[in-house]
Amino acid sequence: MRRYFVFCIGGKKFAIPMLEIEEVVLPQEISIVPEQDKYLKGVINLRGEIVTVVDIKIKLGLGDSEIVDKKTCFVVFKVDGHKVAVIVDEVEDVVQIQETEIKDVRDLKKTKFVEGLYRTNNDQLLLIANSRKLLEIDVIEKLKNAA
Amino acid sequence: MKKVKISHYLSILVTIPIFILVGMLYLGQTSLTGVGSYMEKLYRNPYATSSSIKDIRSGVFELQCLNLEENQSLKNSRKIEEINKNVEKSIEILKISYLGDHEHISALESKYKLWINSLFERRPSSVQPERSNPLYNNLLEAVDSINMYADTKGKEFYSKASLYTKRKIDVFLYTVISSIIVLVLASIFVSRRLNHIISGIMLKLKKGGVVVLNESNEIAKSSKALSDETNEAASALQESASSMEELSAMVKNNVNQAHKSKNLSEEMEKSAKVVCDKTSELIDSMGKIAESNQDIASLVLAIEEIAEKTKIIDDIVFQTKILSFNASVEAERAGEFGRGFSVVAQEVSNLAKTSGRASTEISEIVKSSVKNAQVIYENNKMRVEKGSSLVDDTASFIKKIEEDSANIRLNIEQILSASQDQAAGISQMNEAIGQLDQSTQLNASMATQSSTAALELNQQAINLQAMVGELEILVNGHRKSQDTDDQRSFAQEGGKVLILQDGHSKLKGVNGTKDKEFRKVANGANSWEKI
Numbered sequence: 001m002r003r004y005f006v007f008c009i010g011g012k013k014f015a016i017p018m019l020e021i022e023e024v025v026l027p028q029e030i031s032i033v034p035e036q037d038k039y040l041k042g043v044i045n046l047r048g049e050i051v052t053v054v055d056i057k058i059k060l061g062l063g064d065s066e067i068v069d070k071k072t073c074f075v076v077f078k079v080d081g082h083k084v085a086v087i088v089d090e091v092e093d094v095v096q097i098q099e100t101e102i103k104d105v106r107d108l109k110k111t112k113f114v115e116g117l118y119r120t121n122n123d124q125l126l127l128i129a130n131s132r133k134l135l136e137i138d139v140i141e142k143l144k145n146a147a
Numbered sequence: 148m149k150k151v152k153i154s155h156y157l158s159i160l161v162t163i164p165i166f167i168l169v170g171m172l173y174l175g176q177t178s179l180t181g182v183g184s185y186m187e188k189l190y191r192n193p194y195a196t197s198s199s200i201k202d203i204r205s206g207v208f209e210l211q212c213l214n215l216e217e218n219q220s221l222k223n224s225r226k227i228e229e230i231n232k233n234v235e236k237s238i239e240i241l242k243i244s245y246l247g248d249h250e251h252i253s254a255l256e257s258k259y260k261l262w263i264n265s266l267f268e269r270r271p272s273s274v275q276p277e278r279s280n281p282l283y284n285n286l287l288e289a290v291d292s293i294n295m296y297a298d299t300k301g302k303e304f305y306s307k308a309s310l311y312t313k314r315k316i317d318v319f320l321y322t323v324i325s326s327i328i329v330l331v332l333a334s335i336f337v338s339r340r341l342n343h344i345i346s347g348i349m350l351k352l353k354k355g356g357v358v359v360l361n362e363s364n365e366i367a368k369s370s371k372a373l374s375d376e377t378n379e380a381a382s383a384l385q386e387s388a389s390s391m392e393e394l395s396a397m398v399k400n401n402v403n404q405a406h407k408s409k410n411l412s413e414e415m416e417k418s419a420k421v422v423c424d425k426t427s428e429l430i431d432s433m434g435k436i437a438e439s440n441q442d443i444a445s446l447v448l449a450i451e452e453i454a455e456k457t458k459i460i461d462d463i464v465f466q467t468k469i470l471s472f473n474a475s476v477e478a479e480r481a482g483e484f485g486r487g488f489s490v491v492a493q494e495v496s497n498l499a500k501t502s503g504r505a506s507t508e509i510s511e512i513v514k515s516s517v518k519n520a521q522v523i524y525e526n527n528k529m530r531v532e533k534g535s536s537l538v539d540d541t542a543s544f545i546k547k548i549e550e551d552s553a554n555i556r557l558n559i560e561q562i563l564s565a566s567q568d569q570a571a572g573i574s575q576m577n578e579a580i581g582q583l584d585q586s587t588q589l590n591a592s593m594a595t596q597s598s599t600a601a602l603e604l605n606q607q608a609i610n611l612q613a614m615v616g617e618l619e620i621l622v623n624g625h626r627k628s629q630d631t632d633d634q635r636s637f638a639q640e641g642g643k644v645l646i647l648q649d650g651h652s653k654l655k656g657v658n659g660t661k662d663k664e665f666r667k668v669a670n671g672a673n674s675w676e677k678i
Contacts (some may be wrong), residue, residue, distance in 0.1 A: 003479055003489075005472070018479035024472045073469060091468065094475045094496065 002099060006092040006126060007075060010062030013092060015118065015126040022076040022083055024091055044074070044085060051076060051083045060113065077131045084131075095120070102128050153344065156337040163333050167326035174322060178315035185308035193301030195244035199237040200294040206234035207259070207286060214266050231263060247296045255289040262286045345622050349615055356612040363605040370598035377591040384584045391580055395573045402570055405563040412556040419549040426542040433535045440527040447520040454513040457506055464503040471496035 004015040030042040030053050039058040043050050053074065057063055074085040102116040116128035209230050238256050245252055262282040474492035478485030619625075 003475070005476070018476055021476050023476060024469045026466070026469065071465065091472055094472065094493065 001096050004095050004097050004126070004128070005075075006095055007088040008090040008092055009088050010057045010060065011089075012062070013124060013126050014088075014114075014129045015095065015097065016075075016077075016129050016131055018094065020077055020131045022078045025074045025076060025085070027072050027074060027087075041087070046076065046083070046085070049083065051085045053085045053087060055087050056113070057087070057089075079132055095126075097126075097128075153341060156340055159333055160330075160337050163326070163330050167322070167330070170322055170326070171319065174315060174319050178312065178319070181311050181315070182308050185304050185311065189301055189304040189308070192244050192246045193297045193304060195240060196246070196297035197294060197301065199241040199244065200290055200297060202237040203234050203241070203255075203259075204287075204290050204294075206230045206237065207262075207283070207290070210234075210263070210266065211283060234259065234263075241293070245293065245297070246300055247293075251289070251293055251296070255286070255293060258282065258286045258289050342622060345618070349619055349622065352615045352618075353612065356608050356615060359608040359611065360605060363601045363608055367598055367601035367605065370594050370601050374591055374594035374598060377587055377594050381584065381587045381591060384580060384587055388577070388580045388584060391573060391577050395570065395577060398566060398570045398573055402563065402566045405559060405566050408559045409556065409563055412552060412559050416549065416552040416556050419545060419552045422545050423542070423549050426538065426545050429538050430535075430542060433531060433538050436527075437531045437535065440524060440531050443520060443524045443527060447517060447524055450513055450517045450520055454510065454517055457510045457513055460502070460506045461510065464499050464506050467499040468496060468503065471499055 003018040005018050005021050006013055006015045008014070025046065028044045028046075030044055032042040033040065039055045041053040041055050043052050045051075055064065071090040073088060073091055075088050075091065076083050076085045078084075097118055102118050104116050106115055113129050113133045114127045115130045118126040118128055120126060210227060213227055213230070238252070238259065241255075242249065242252050262280075262285075265280075265282050471492045474495065475489055478489035478492055481488065
């Protein structure tokens with residue numbers, strides 16, 4: 001049994017293991033870094049630390065995120081020692097999932113971010129995501145350097 | 148032609164005899180005066196002389212006789228005295244009347260005195276024949292000579308008077324003859340002039356009579372036509388009068404209706420005023436409703452404030468949720484040590500969720516309330532605005548209705564007044580038509596009278612022509628034309644008779660008959676020849 005953090009992006013519910021999450025912060029002002037990919041929104045200053053903000057929605061092809069929604073918040077992950085803030089539409093819940101009940105979908109499609117599917121008791125479908133797939137490390141490095 | 152009045156001619160005819168008469172009277176008077184003076188002279192002188200001589204001679208003769216008879220009776224001495232006195236008186240008269248030498252009278256007187264004295268002296272012895280007495284003879288001679296003179300003088304006077312009378316008679320005769328000649332000439336002249344004038348007048352009278360005949364016929368026809376027309380007019384007037392009465396009834400009805408309309412319009416005006424007042428109240432009420440709506444708006448604001456406050460709760464819930472997530476993350480990281488904390492974090496998260504749901508519900512309720520309240524406010528606002536606009540429109544319409552009803556009342560009053568005037572006018576017209584009717588009937592009777600008068604005139608014209616004919620006979624001794632009967636009969640048939648300049652008659656036909664011109668060819672009724 002592992003605890004998963006459930007959040008919502010573009011109407012889809014994603015679940016990520018709790019240990020991969022650094023913290024959840026309220027939306028902040030993003031410093032735009034020019035000449036970058038569109039899904040790289042910019043960087044924020046998180047208690048003196050520069051954190052790259054990624055719009056997963058664009059990367060997943062689910063449209064553009066807007067931070068005007070009051071439910072919007074930044075979920076900060078730590079990937080290989082680098083903190084990345086992902087804009088999520090809403091943070092839902094913390095759930096416990098039996099890993100054996102996760103259906104592996106890595107073979108079905110060339111998915112990068114979504115690794116499996118889990119059906120909850122109230123018949124909701126959770127997409128089990130891999131935070132490492134969020135961003136390529138070199139891009140993160142580059143961003144960091146640029147910032 | 149010089150216009151001379153007939154009285155001038157008659158005056159001439161009267162004046163000439165008067166002048167003649169006056170001249171004759173003057174001549175007669177002067178003749179008589181001249182003859183009278185001769186006769187008076189004859190009477191006063193030769194006649195008186197002769198008479199005195201006769202008295203003297205008879206006295207002398209009587210005295211001579213008495214003288215011869217003296218001897219027989221002296222009682223006649225008184226008579227002698229008386230005779231002597233008479234003789235002396237006659238001698239005195241002789242003195243006055245004698246025209247010859249007065250010495251002859253003195254000689255006679257002395258001779259008489261001598262003789263008479265001789266008589267008284269010789270009375271006792273004077274009885275002798277007288278012829279023997281020379282004194283007596285001388286006396287007689289003297290007497291005779293005086294008598295002779297008187298006689299001669301008398302003859303002279305007589306011859307003078309005769310001559311004078313003869314001369315006067317000659318003058319008188321000449322005057323009379325010349326006067327008669329002048330009178331006859333004047334009479335002939337005047338009679339010819341009068342004849343001429345009367346003939347002219349007669350011709351004119353004749354023409355006039357014909358004209359009167361024609362015109363009287365025309366007048367008779369016209370009068371008949373007038374009478375017919377007047378009768379038609381009278382009947383038309385009666386129809387008009389009945390129409391006028393109907394009209395009058397209609398106008399009276401109009402007046403009544405106008406009265407009713409006036410009352411109704413007054414009531415309508417009052418009602419409009421009441422409605423106007425009520426509308427003002429309604430406008431006030433609408434204002435109050437609008438104010439109430441504003442209260443709703445402020446209520447909406449209050450609810451919106453609640454919504455704002457709910458958002459704060461939401462924020463708190465959100466932040467609490469994030470905090471609980473972070474707490475869960477920290478608890479997860481703490482591993483086994485973080486289990487209890489994880490449960491707490493879970494509970495906090497659950498509370499936050501509950502709070503969030505409650506807040507969401509509240510928020511939804513508030514949103515819904517706000518929405519409803521806004522909808523209500525907007526609807527109310529719209530309705531109030533619409534209502535206000537409707538009320539304003541209604542008020543303006545009612546104001547208009549009030550003004551219009553006032554105008555209607557004024558108009559109806561004017562209609563009423565006009566209808567009353569109309570009724571009065573129609574009444575006057577009724578009276579006028581009545582008078583006109585009477586006048587027309589009078590006209591009809593007058594037309595009838597006129598017709599009768601025209602017939603009478605016609606008869607008078609015929610009579611006039613007859614009289615002209617008589618006058619013609621009187622003036623000319625015969626009738627020049629006997630066409631009046633034909634003319635009369637023609638005229639009575641409706642034709643026109645025209646007297647032409649040459650004395651011919653022209654009979655102008657009627658009813659399509661041709662004009663006829665006739666010439667007199669003989670006397671009598673059928674004595675016309677068509678020209």
